[in-house]
Amino acid sequence: xxxxxxxxxxxxPLPLVNIDTDMxxxxxxxxxxxxxxxxxxxxxxxxxxxxxxxxxxxxLNKPAYREAQILVAGDNFGCGSSREHAPWALxxxxxxxVISTSFADxxxxxxxxxxxxxxxxxxxxxxxxxxxxxxxxxxxxxIDLEAQTVTTSDGETFSFEVDPFKKHCLLNGLDDxxxxxxxxxxxxxxxxxxxxxxxxx
Amino acid sequence: xxxxxxxxxxxDAHVVQEDEDGTCLLYIDRHLVHxxxxxxxxxxxxxxxxxxxxxxxxxxxxxxNVPTTEGREDPAQMTEDSRIQVAALDKNxxxxxxxxxxxxxxxxxxxxxxxxxxxxxxxxxxxxxGDSHTATHGAFGALAHGIGTSExxxxxxxxxxxxxxxxxxxxxxxxxxxxxxxxxxxxxSVIGKTGTAGGTGYVIEYCGEAIxxxxxxxxxxxxxxxxxxxxxxxxIAPDEKTFEYIKGRPHAPKGAQWEQAMEWWKTLYSDDDAHxxxxxxxxxxxxxxxxxxxxxxxxxxxxxxxxxxxxxFSGGKVDAARRALDYMGLTPGQKLTDIKVDAVFIGSCTNGxxxxxxxxxxxxxxxxxxxxxxxxxxxxxxxxxxxxxEEGLAEIFQxxxxxxxxxGCSMCLAMNPDxxxxxxxxxxxxxxxxxxxxxxxxxxxxxxxxxxxxAAVTGHLTDVRELA
Ligand code: SF4
Numbered sequence: 316x317x318x319x320x321x322x323x324x325x326x327x328p329l330p331l332v333n334i335d336t337d338m339x340x341x342x343x344x345x346x347x348x349x350x351x352x353x354x355x356x357x358x359x360x361x362x363x364x365x366x367x368x369x370x371x372x373x374x375l376n377k378p379a380y381r382e383a384q385i386l387v388a389g390d391n392f393g394c395g396s397s398r399e400h401a402p403w404a405l406x407x408x409x410x411x412x413v414i415s416t417s418f419a420d421x422x423x424x425x426x427x428x429x430x431x432x433x434x435x436x437x438x439x440x441x442x443x444x445x446x447x448x449x450x451x452x453x454x455x456x457x458i459d460l461e462a463q464t465v466t467t468s469d470g471e472t473f474s475f476e477v478d479p480f481k482k483h484c485l486l487n488g489l490d491d492x493x494x495x496x497x498x499x500x501x502x503x504x505x506x507x508x509x510x511x512x513x514x515x516x
Numbered sequence: 517x518x519x520x521x522x523x524x525x526x527x528d529a530h531v532v533q534e535d536e537d538g539t540c541l542l543y544i545d546r547h548l549v550h551x552x553x554x555x556x557x558x559x560x561x562x563x564x565x566x567x568x569x570x571x572x573x574x575x576x577x578x579x580x581n582v583p584t585t586e587g588r589e590d591p592a593q594m595t596e597d598s599r600i601q602v603a604a605l606d607k608n609x610x611x612x613x614x615x616x617x618x619x620x621x622x623x624x625x626x627x628x629x630x631x632x633x634x635x636x637x638x639x640x641x642x643x644x645x646g647d648s649h650t651a652t653h654g655a656f657g658a659l660a661h662g663i664g665t666s667e668x669x670x671x672x673x674x675x676x677x678x679x680x681x682x683x684x685x686x687x688x689x690x691x692x693x694x695x696x697x698x699x700x701x702x703x704x705s706v707i708g709k710t711g712t713a714g715g716t717g718y719v720i721e722y723c724g725e726a727i728x729x730x731x732x733x734x735x736x737x738x739x740x741x742x743x744x745x746x747x748x749x750x751x752i753a754p755d756e757k758t759f760e761y762i763k764g765r766p767h768a769p770k771g772a773q774w775e776q777a778m779e780w781w782k783t784l785y786s787d788d789d790a791h792x793x794x795x796x797x798x799x800x801x802x803x804x805x806x807x808x809x810x811x812x813x814x815x816x817x818x819x820x821x822x823x824x825x826x827x828x829f830s831g832g833k834v835d836a837a838r839r840a841l842d843y844m845g846l847t848p849g850q851k852l853t854d855i856k857v858d859a860v861f862i863g864s865c866t867n868g869x870x871x872x873x874x875x876x877x878x879x880x881x882x883x884x885x886x887x888x889x890x891x892x893x894x895x896x897x898x899x900x901x902x903x904x905x906e907e908g909l910a911e912i913f914q915x916x917x918x919x920x921x922x923x924g925c926s927m928c929l930a931m932n933p934d935x936x937x938x939x940x941x942x943x944x945x946x947x948x949x950x951x952x953x954x955x956x957x958x959x960x961x962x963x964x965x966x967x968x969x970x971a972a973v974t975g976h977l978t979d980v981r982e983l984a
Binding site for chain 2: 330331332333335337338341342343345346347348349350360365389390391394395396397398399402417418419420421424425428429478479480491492495496498499501502505506509513514515516
């Protein structure tokens, strides 16, 4: 996995609440057996019409935001299905961080497995960042994971919380299967004990 | 010993290791797998030269992509992509030696219906699946939740998950339900009250007399939609009904092991003085038959109500409601019972079980699907289908003009040939009314099987209690 340390990028405003994973990547694109190549279909039903032409009003189609690396979104981002295709599509498009007041649980976890940093901020801060994002391509937002801060194009800085283990994995680009495999002894011991206590499992 | 919730008890019994910051390695007892969220995980194993750690605890079944019409073994019925995904699951199941129910097996069906039906899901277990509706299995007092594909790979390789504990939330439904009110109305009403993010960060335990009174099928319906309320999982403490349901199922314990299991299962309840981080109480008698009017499962109203005015909401919800009404083609003030439907879908892991089909049969017996309405019933598994045929329900459905399908996810998510056309309106027993969920620009109203059946025979959303 790619490391996430610091990011200075364009932030796209997406002020809708309850953006679900069907909106992020509609089901017709789940039929792939690969992880890559989903970026073109990110937000497909909002981004294109039925004939596949771009909808010029959709934020990521506007010239200022085509290179966006950060999304600032409304409450409860990523609700709905567990599809990891949602963060795969975001990552493939180039999104590295999403900022909202809250995220759905599974989506939130899936982000970390794919090098994306989901940042939870209180409503007042999201409002400020949303305004900043609306400035377009000239305004670059900065995210510093080590310091746990987001800085607007005006230099206003806000701190955020992040789980220490998830931060460590993201900063170092660590794959958690490899980390867990190192604990195989503990898993063996647990399994032996559990199957004595609950042999029917 | 300090008092514990049911969630605390199951959690504690599965912690392999805990780090200082509370990050735990949690052992997984059952891993359910379907064709859409697993190919990349198996591919990852192959690339890393890893195997499946516990193939006998891993169960796979194709459901999302499979067509539900007769003759579906014919590959011409599936698109190229769907065929590739199902074929990949066939191959992965064989190669890694996991339990498998292929399309032509009578036990095939929606993964969350097959698990309980075959006795894979048992009280006190940890159950995961690369699917958000894994919450369904919580009806047995199992800690069950959806995971992403990276986590599927993690469980395949290590039989564990890296997790932090959620908080405890109690949702109590007191007293009795009124006639015509079902498990689906409970679960939708809870989401209507708490919102789709109300459960974020929590595991919900549903309790109270109205929950106790539900059958196992009804309890599965309630837990199924815990995820729509944002919760990581939903739980219901096991009781005699649970044990009765499990007993004799193919993979349930037998003989001395049954006795041993029962001893533990009977300890699986929340202690009286256990700590809850959040409590929601609803009176059973206050719950009405409900439908959704918008594009979020929290957009719930009693069927006797009218389409709301977006201005009556606050914050970001005003825009969301405006957008939803536009998408749904509805006007504020319109009576919900005046909304005409083009299609009716009865099925899904929320309401594709035998009890659901019986409820539909009760409503439609001797009646006919309204002119111009396309109505289909898709049983949740091959065994549910067989039972419905044996009980004579299939005949009632066919005589009433319903299509009687084979088992699968079908129009719950339209990844297979069953889809709504743009602007087609559907009364659906599934769990999500998101934009495009049942087909591009399709319009979904969620409701109970009895309410969907009523809509089928009248051609518009209908209060099932008024239907003579
Ligand atoms: S029936 Fe619907 S919700 Fe259930 S597993 Fe299938 S697609 Fe998901």
